[in-house]
Amino acid sequence: MTRTVAIDLTVNGERITASVPSRLNLVDFLRNDLGLTGSHVGCEHGVCGACTLTVDGVAVRGCLMLAAQANGCTVTTVEGLSDQGLSTALQAAFTKRNALQCGFCTPGMLASALAYVNAGGTDDRDAIRAHISGNYCRCTGYQAVVEAICDTIKEART
Amino acid sequence: MTGPTHIFDKPNRYIGQSAPRADAARLLQGRGRYVDDVSLPRMVHASFVRSPHAHARITAIDTTAAKSCPGVVAIYTGADLAQHVTPYVGVLTHLAGLRSAPQHPLALDVARWQGEPVVMVIATSRALAEDACEHVMVDYDPLPATLDAETALSADAPLIHPEFGSNLAWERVVNAGNIDAAFATPGVKIVEREFRFGRHTGVTLESRGTVCDFDPSEEYLTVYYSGQAPHMMQVIFSKHLGLPEENIRVISNDVGGSFGIKIHTYGDEIATAAAAKLLRRPVKFIADRFESFVTDIHARDHVVRARMGVTEAGTIVGIDFDDLTGIGPFSMYPRTSAIECNQVLNLTGAPYVLENYRARGRVVFQNKTLMCQYRAVGHPIAMAICDGLLEDAARLIGMDPVDLRLRNLMADDSYPRASASGMKLDDLSHQAALRKLTQIMDYDTLRADQAEARKRGVYRGIGFVSMVEVTNPSPMFYGIGGAPIASQDGATVRLDAGGALHVSSSITEQGQGTNAILAQIAAGVFGVDLNRVKVTTGDTATTPYGGGTWASRGAGIGGEAMLQAAQALKDQVLEVAAVMLQTTPDKLDIQNGNVTDPDGTKRMTLADLARTVYYRGNELPSDLKPELIATRHYRVTDFPFVFTNGAMAAQVEVDIETGFVKVLHFWAVEDCGRVINPMLVDEQIRGGVVQGIGGALYEECHYSPEGQMLNATMADYMVPMAAEMPDITVAHIETPTKTSVLGAKGAGEAGTGGAPAAILNAVNDALAPLGASLWQMPMTPERVLTALDAAAG
Numbered sequence A: 001m002t003r004t005v006a007i008d009l010t011v012n013g014e015r016i017t018a019s020v021p022s023r024l025n026l027v028d029f030l031r032n033d034l035g036l037t038g039s040h041v042g043c044e045h046g047v048c049g050a051c052t053l054t055v056d057g058v059a060v061r062g063c064l065m066l067a068a069q070a071n072g073c074t075v076t077t078v079e080g081l082s083d084q085g086l087s088t089a090l091q092a093a094f095t096k097r098n099a100l101q102c103g104f105c106t107p108g109m110l111a112s113a114l115a116y117v118n119a120g121g122t123d124d125r126d127a128i129r130a131h132i133s134g135n136y137c138r139c140t141g142y143q144a145v146v147e148a149i150c151d152t153i154k155e156a157r158t
Numbered sequence B: 001m002t003g004p005t006h007i008f009d010k011p012n013r014y015i016g017q018s019a020p021r022a023d024a025a026r027l028l029q030g031r032g033r034y035v036d037d038v039s040l041p042r043m044v045h046a047s048f049v050r051s052p053h054a055h056a057r058i059t060a061i062d063t064t065a066a067k068s069c070p071g072v073v074a075i076y077t078g079a080d081l082a083q084h085v086t087p088y089v090g091v092l093t094h095l096a097g098l099r100s101a102p103q104h105p106l107a108l109d110v111a112r113w114q115g116e117p118v119v120m121v122i123a124t125s126r127a128l129a130e131d132a133c134e135h136v137m138v139d140y141d142p143l144p145a146t147l148d149a150e151t152a153l154s155a156d157a158p159l160i161h162p163e164f165g166s167n168l169a170w171e172r173v174v175n176a177g178n179i180d181a182a183f184a185t186p187g188v189k190i191v192e193r194e195f196r197f198g199r200h201t202g203v204t205l206e207s208r209g210t211v212c213d214f215d216p217s218e219e220y221l222t223v224y225y226s227g228q229a230p231h232m233m234q235v236i237f238s239k240h241l242g243l244p245e246e247n248i249r250v251i252s253n254d255v256g257g258s259f260g261i262k263i264h265t266y267g268d269e270i271a272t273a274a275a276a277k278l279l280r281r282p283v284k285f286i287a288d289r290f291e292s293f294v295t296d297i298h299a300r301d302h303v304v305r306a307r308m309g310v311t312e313a314g315t316i317v318g319i320d321f322d323d324l325t326g327i328g329p330f331s332m333y334p335r336t337s338a339i340e341c342n343q344v345l346n347l348t349g350a351p352y353v354l355e356n357y358r359a360r361g362r363v364v365f366q367n368k369t370l371m372c373q374y375r376a377v378g379h380p381i382a383m384a385i386c387d388g389l390l391e392d393a394a395r396l397i398g399m400d401p402v403d404l405r406l407r408n409l410m411a412d413d414s415y416p417r418a419s420a421s422g423m424k425l426d427d428l429s430h431q432a433a434l435r436k437l438t439q440i441m442d443y444d445t446l447r448a449d450q451a452e453a454r455k456r457g458v459y460r461g462i463g464f465v466s467m468v469e470v471t472n473p474s475p476m477f478y479g480i481g482g483a484p485i486a487s488q489d490g491a492t493v494r495l496d497a498g499g500a501l502h503v504s505s506s507i508t509e510q511g512q513g514t515n516a517i518l519a520q521i522a523a524g525v526f527g528v529d530l531n532r533v534k535v536t537t538g539d540t541a542t543t544p545y546g547g548g549t550w551a552s553r554g555a556g557i558g559g560e561a562m563l564q565a566a567q568a569l570k571d572q573v574l575e576v577a578a579v580m581l582q583t584t585p586d587k588l589d590i591q592n593g594n595v596t597d598p599d600g601t602k603r604m605t606l607a608d609l610a611r612t613v614y615y616r617g618n619e620l621p622s623d624l625k626p627e628l629i630a631t632r633h634y635r636v637t638d639f640p641f642v643f644t645n646g647a648m649a650a651q652v653e654v655d656i657e658t659g660f661v662k663v664l665h666f667w668a669v670e671d672c673g674r675v676i677n678p679m680l681v682d683e684q685i686r687g688g689v690v691q692g693i694g695g696a697l698y699e700e701c702h703y704s705p706e707g708q709m710l711n712a713t714m715a716d717y718m719v720p721m722a723a724e725m726p727d728i729t730v731a732h733i734e735t736p737t738k739t740s741v742l743g744a745k746g747a748g749e750a751g752t753g754g755a756p757a758a759i760l761n762a763v764n765d766a767l768a769p770l771g772a773s774l775w776q777m778p779m780t781p782e783r784v785l786t787a788l789d790a791a792a793g
């Protein structure tokens, strides 16, 4: 229970070394130990998508990965995406469409949307809806999120 | 110069514009400040041992082992906290006869629902607190439980509060006209159905939580609160923790969704505040998802037997129904758990001319999670009863459901008037809304598509609802009954030295765009650029006093207060400007951040004016006493509520092999009076519709026969996700309310209130050719198939 693991990873471009309890999950480590509170926790069992963040370029659930498993990885949270300008177009489109209300799902939604856009996803609305179906949002009803992702893809094309 | 027309027409007229929210960027960059993001020096963490039984006597609690667990700071039982927290009772005097028993933050001798907090463990981390909870030994003596509302009143039902002699919490009867005579009139046909509305819950993505910090040097409690009504909570903490109100500060920063969930008194949150006071240090409690499912208020859970009478010619002669609802073991404090049933009795049939109306509501105790006000309180039930029966009647007499509505909806020029249940109505547009709805959805084409699809064996249905929504409540909602819930709200507008406005308001933000519309109103009415307005809400120490955001009251009440405050400040500023410019106020205006002539010619900047007042008062005449800050309050006076109306429609496809219902499209026409920001209103409606679809098709709290909630995880409790949801077309009719200058009514709950009835009707329209119908929500595949089987005989 109290076993600790030494980890060495890159978070938002910064090298981090830490000693963490083996049971600590990645999102709790980021939030509580590093103060990166942009990643949120909604269910702690991989269902809601609020904790979605990027590890080695792949969108993952921060609640399903242990901090210890991130040893040697490159982790990017919403703070990193924003500061490094990696999601500017999506963030602008979300603002313009009001694709967020309370904003609690938003960092995870953004990470999922970014993965879709970066993988060359099309502006097919059903495909977008399918892609973000792992991200629960109680506020928006999803349509504005779909529009925002569509806008981003269309604008990148022109 | 400054009448209503001017306010809505001049430059910087932000009212009516789809301006993006200023705070969106902050939330999008992960810079939100939700309650779990708060971390304070010496902060410790709470975890709770909760009752695993629906009903059990607590015979012994042993915390010895837990106390020696690593990191444990303190452990409290119900008896420990009862010495420091006075009990609370969820009754209101205007709900005559409502009864409930005293509640303590932690159960004392009896636990009455699965999940009720019993022991609180405080440790240096949440993980260590949870570890120690495992070592708390509680001995329970299980008691027979009353779970089913339908048997709760039977003579042999186990009593939850034996001192009451029954499990009845409240009963109300409404009787207008003569329903028996109306139904007995020759030629009147009767439809009768039993509706079942499943118990569901809010599932805010951010769970409930609080950080409470106590400073013993000043006896001062600071509560970081994820919720909707900071001033109400200030009174509650004061009353039950024995601190003066002024020694309590409640701060609501960003709130990750609330929908009525986070506006009640929860034992675990009160216990957290008590622990902070006892330990003289900050304590954090954040509910995990299981705790959310078994302790956040649940909603709906109604069984309704209802009849409607209609003539062959399509005149509805009356509605008669009996509503039974289970509310858990207590009435929730302080808003009570009788309001939803009360609203069902108030609102059913309110869009229609009804001469005869009879309704009985009964609210009963049961050993399940407490039920209380959740988004669109009572509305989905009221709308489904009336409009469900209406479409059933339309089928019976062979009339199109739109035609039947148009014959019976109140005429748009017939207000003010009252509903059959006695609700005062004004400024509504049911007829226009329904007509506009049929246009935007292209109703005739959809009916043709439906007929064509049926030929291919594809079962599509179209369903409607005409609805009212209760918004802008007056003191008649809660205050009159003795609840510490303000019905008025305040707004302060201050001109700063740089020429920008700082505004604050007692309404609160949970993502609706409260702060955005407050800024739009202030900027537009006063006359500055939108980006020169900064907004503060959600802090009892720094905002005017008021009720917060609930019952779709933010824009209508808080918005009007802001309008009045901005207008007052403008008048004050122009008085100062007139002296400085040696003219009179009526020859001046404020536009684009400048004091101008009426035609817009710039005379001086607001910054020049403000700097002169603040820094160089020596330049002003000594008898001039400039005030560059104004505060105004507003409450609704002539009506108990300001009603809005809307018309909605759903198109669904039912797979008769699997029972799956796919919503193909949804349309909503809403009349919320003056629309301050159309984009924000549309998105509120869309989000609300999806929440309503969730209740109609997916969401239900399942319980075992012993009272264990069986699906208390997000994997098992179905909520709407993006792939299943339709696109939603939203349109507006604007009939401003005459109760305010702004003319805005609420819009936040319309979608949730109306969508379930539209979905119910659409599914039944699809099933009709097969002779089947379904009156139970959620309309799950299993229930659809059962209905089809029953029809097939």
Ligand code: FES
Residues within 6 Å of the ligand: A040, A041, A042, A043, A044, A045, A046, A047, A048, A049, A050, A051, A052, A061, A062, A063, A064
């Ligand atoms: S918190 Fe990780 S998926 Fe919900």
Ligand code: FES
Residues within 6 Å of the ligand: A099, A100, A101, A102, A103, A104, A105, A106, A136, A137, A138, A139, A140, B205, B256, B257, B511
């Ligand atoms: S914006 Fe609130 S959960 Fe998505």
